[in-house]
Amino acid sequence: MGYASVMAKGFAPAAERNRQPILDVLRRVLPGTGLVLEVASGTGQHAVFFSEHLSNLRWLPSDASMEALRSINAWVEESNRENLLPAIDLDVCSPPWPIANADAMLCINMIHISPWEATESLFRGAQALLAPGSPLVTYGPYRHHGKHSAPSNAAFDESLRSRNPRWGVRDIDELVELAGRTGLVLQERVSMPANNMTLVWARVP
Numbered sequence: 001m002g003y004a005s006v007m008a009k010g011f012a013p014a015a016e017r018n019r020q021p022i023l024d025v026l027r028r029v030l031p032g033t034g035l036v037l038e039v040a041s042g043t044g045q046h047a048v049f050f051s052e053h054l055s056n057l058r059w060l061p062s063d064a065s066m067e068a069l070r071s072i073n074a075w076v077e078e079s080n081r082e083n084l085l086p087a088i089d090l091d092v093c094s095p096p097w098p099i100a101n102a103d104a105m106l107c108i109n110m111i112h113i114s115p116w117e118a119t120e121s122l123f124r125g126a127q128a129l130l131a132p133g134s135p136l137v138t139y140g141p142y143r144h145h146g147k148h149s150a151p152s153n154a155a156f157d158e159s160l161r162s163r164n165p166r167w168g169v170r171d172i173d174e175l176v177e178l179a180g181r182t183g184l185v186l187q188e189r190v191s192m193p194a195n196n197m198t199l200v201w202a203r204v205p
Contacts, residue, residue, distance in 0.1 A: 009078070010043035010071035014109075018193065019049045022108065022139055025190050025198045029135050032056055034103025037129065039092060039122060040064070040110035044072030050106075051084040058083050060099070062090035092121040102129045108139045111175075112157075115166040119175070123182040123201075130203040136184060138199045139192070143171040150195040172199070 030036060033056050041047050041061035051059035061072045061084075072087040088098050093115075105126050111119050126136040141153045148154040148169065157169040176186050179201055188200040 008070040008074040010068070012043050012045060015043060015045040018108075018139070018196070019046055021192050022046070022198060023050060023053055025200070026050060026054065026106070026137065029137060029188070029200050030054065030057060030104050031134070034058070035060060035101075036104045036106060037099060037102040038062060039090065039105060039107040039125075040114075041072050041087060042068055042109070044068075044075035044087070046108060047072060047084060047087075048075045048079045048081070051079070051081050055081075055083055057104075058085060060085045060102070061087040063087060064089065064091035064094075092118050092125060095121070095125075097125055097129070099129065101131070102134075103131070104134055105130065105136045106138075107136070110140070111138060112140050112160060112169050113167050116170075119170065120178060120182075123178055123184055126201070126203060127183040132203050132205040134203050135187075136201040136203070138201070140196055141169045142175075142197050142199070143169055145173060146171060149197070153195050175199070 035058045038047055038059065038061045041063050044061055047059055047061040063069050063072060069087050069089060076084050076086055090097055107122055130136065141156060148157065153169060160167040179186060183204050184201045185204050186199060187202045190198040192198055
């Protein structure tokens with residue numbers, strides 16, 4: 001790997017901390033084979049880790065940020081894994097997406113740091129790309145019935161909204177309502193470390 005690739009590689013400590021708990025869920029809910037589209041892949045650390053441990057799946061990372069795409073592809077180049085594909089430029093709010101179908105989708109830590117319209121577009125994209133029964137897995141902090149799971153999440157939510165009024169920790173009830181309008185159903189909620197949660201959605205027939 002060249003010097004430019006080394007410089008492009010981003011690193012997020014949180015991705016190192018949460019990757020194993022997320023992997024534990026993915027092992028259970030992802031199909032045995034097929035293509036996984038990871039939306040908003042960030043640095044690319046997750047894509048490398050998951051593709052290493054789920055080697056029967058082809059992993060397609062994506063992001064809307066050029067900086068993130070450079071980082072992801074630096075990680076992809078270094079990993080040299082046949083089942084890890086180069087990242088694609090995907091802005092969920094700018095259809096049509098540059099992919100026609102996927103066997104599963106994963107989105108980590110995007111929903112709370114993007115406008116609500118991005119979540120709507122994510123769910124509509126899952127409706128379009130996934131076959132009935134196929135999963136969309138989302139991870140991050142969530143509220144439930146209007147309540148935060150911990151004071152730290154409430155403070156985080158306030159901080160997000162002060163930075164951008166269109167951001168914020170979303171309520172699972174609102175997501176379930178959105179899912180009902182976009183052909184998805186919530187199958188499972190999994191509590192995770194640091195007051196986060198993994199939500200497993202499925203495309204309905």
